[in-house]
Amino acid sequence: MYAPYFALFRIRFTHSLQYRAAALAGLFTQFAWGFMYILAFAAFYRESPDAFPMSFEQTVAYIWMQQAFLTLFALWFWDKSISGVIESGDIAYELVRPMDLYGRWATTIASSRIARCVMRAAPIFAVAFFLPAPFRLTISMNLQTAAIFALSVALSLGVAVAFSMLVYITVIHTLNGAGVRLIAAVASDFLTGGIIPIPFFPAALRTVVEFSPFAAMQNTPLLIFNGYLTDAALARAVGLQVFWLAALVVIGRVLMARSLQRIVVQGG
Amino acid sequence: MKLYAKYFSMHLKSQMQYKVSFFFTTFGQFLMAFSTLLSITFLLDRFGGVGGFSREEIMLSFAIILLAYSVGEIFGRGFDRFPILIGNGGFDRILVRPRSVIFQVLASQINFSRVGVAVQAVLIFAYVIPGIDLTPTNIFVIVLMVTCGSLLFFSFFVLYAAVTFFTLEGLEFMHLLTSGAREHGRLPYSVYGEGVLKFLTFVVPLALVQYYPLLYLTGREENFFFAITPVFSLLFLIPCHAFFRFGQKRYKSTGS
DSSP: OOHHHHHHHHHHHHHHHTOHHHHHHHHHHHHHHHHHHHHHHHHHHHHOGGGOSSOHHHHHHHHHHHHHTHHHHOTTOOOHHHHHHHHHSTHHHHHHSSSOHHHHHHHHHHHHHHHHHHHHHHHHHHHHTTSOGGGSOOOOOOHHHHHHHHHHHHHHHHHHHHHHHHHHHHHHHHOOHHHHHHHHHHHHHHHTTSSSOGGGSOHHHHHHHHHSTTTTTTHHHHHHHTTOSOHHHHHHHHHHHHHHHHHHHHHHHHHHHHHHHTOOOOOO | OHHHHHHHHHHHHHHHTSHHHHHHHHHHHHHHHHHHHHHHHHHHHHHSOBTTBOHHHHHHHHHHHHHHHHHHHHHHHHHHTHHHHHHTTHHHHHHHSSSOHHHHHHHHOOOGGGHHHHHHHHHHHHHHGGGSOOOHHHHHHHHHHHHHHHHHHHHHHHHHHHHHHHHSSOOGGGHIIIIIHHHHTTSOGGGGOHHHHHHHHHTSOGGGTTHHHHHHHTTSOOOGGGTTHHHHHGGGHHHHHHHHHHHHHTOOOOOO
16 A cells, blocks of 8 residues: 555655755755854854853754754755646646545655755764864764654654645645745744744743744754753653644645645646 | 836836735745844844844844845846756847847846845834934945945856856855855854954955944944945956856857
C-alpha cells in the first residue's frame, strides 16, 4: 500500500539531488547569513548578557542548526511542481490518478525538502563544528535527548508539510498563488522563530506563539538541540507537535475534499 | 526620458489590471519588511540599544537602507529578472533594437509592488524624524544617503545580471547583496565588527551610505567628509557597468 509513496519519494529525491551547483551557491549564502546573525547577537550579548533568555553558546547552536536544516523546515521553499499544477489547470490530470492527492502532494513536498537538506546540512556542520570558540557549534545532548531531538525533527517536518498543504489548498480557491504564498511565508517565517528565536519575543506574544502550530515547527527541535527545552517544557512542546501534526492533517484533508468537490479547472 | 515615462505608465497600467494580485504582493512585501522591523523592535525593547547606538539611531539607519533598497528594486527589476530574459531569448530581441541595451533592460520591468516596502520606510522616518535636528545640512545628508543607496542597490542588480551572462541562471548568493543587505542593514554595519565593516567599506560600499553619514548625522563626527561618503559609493557603479558590458560582448544566445 505504501509502495507508490516510496516510488514517488525516490523520484523526487533523486530529482532534487540534481541541483548540486545551486546547492553549493545556496550553502555559501546560508553560511554568510548565519554568520551575520551570530555577529549581531554577539553585539547584543556584549550590550547586556543578563537580558539574554539563553546562553550565547545556545544562541549560536540555534542559528547554525537553523541554517543546516533551513531547507527542511523553512516555509518559503514552495514546490513549483504543485503550484504550477494548480495554476495551469493540470490538476485535472492529478485527479484521475489512482492515488490519494493529499498523500501524493505531501510526499512530494517532504521528499524534496529532505533531499535538499541532505546536500546542505553536512557542509554546514563541517564548518560550524570547527570554528573558533564563541562561534563554534557545540553539542550538549545526551543519547536520550538526541533520540527525542530526532523524533522532534521528524514531527517538525510533518507540521511544516501539513501547514504548506493548507496554503496550497487555499491556492486552489484563490488562484492568486504568488500573493498568498508570499504572505504565508513571511508571517510564518517570523512566527516560527526564523528571524529571531521565539525565546527573544516579548512575554505575552511568546506565550501565545508557544501554543500555536508555528512553535511546533523548527522552534521545538532547535531548542531541544541547544538544551533550552528540558523536562516538562520539553514534554509539552513535543506533545504540542503531535497534536498540531494530527490537527493540521485532518483540517487539510477535510478542506481538500471539500474544495475538490467543486473545483473549477482553469485553462484548456 | 520621455520613452521611459511611457514605459512607466504602461507598466503601471498593466499591473493595475490585476488589482487583487497587486494588492496581495504589495502587502506581502510590506509584511516582509515589517517582520524585520518587529524583530529589531523586540531586540531593542530587551536590550535598549546596541554598539553605542540608541533606538532612534538604529531605526534611522534601517529606514535609510529600506528606502534605498525598495527604490533600487522598483527600478532594478529588469536586471533582477535578467535570467528569464536570457533564458527565453528576449535579450536577443533587445540587441537588435536601436536603443541602448541598459535602457531597454531597465524599462523592461518596473516593480511597483515594492512601494509596500517604501511606504514602511517612510513611516519609520516619520517616527524618528522628530528626534533629528533638521538643519538644511542634515536633510541634505539624508537625501544623499537614500539617493546614493538606491543607486548602489540598483548596481547590485546590474552586477547580478552581468553574472547571468556567464552562468545563464540566477545565483542565489547574489541575494546576499540585495536581500542580505536589507535584512542585516537593520543595524548600523559597525555592529557586526571590524572585519565586516572593512568589507562593507572597501569591497561592497554599503557602509558608505549608512554607517559613516550616520556618524555625522548623530553628531559623533564633525568632519563634513563623513557626510559626503555616500558619493564615493557610486564608484561601485563603474565596475558593475563595465562587467555588464564585458558580459554582453561575450554573450552567446541560448536560442529560443
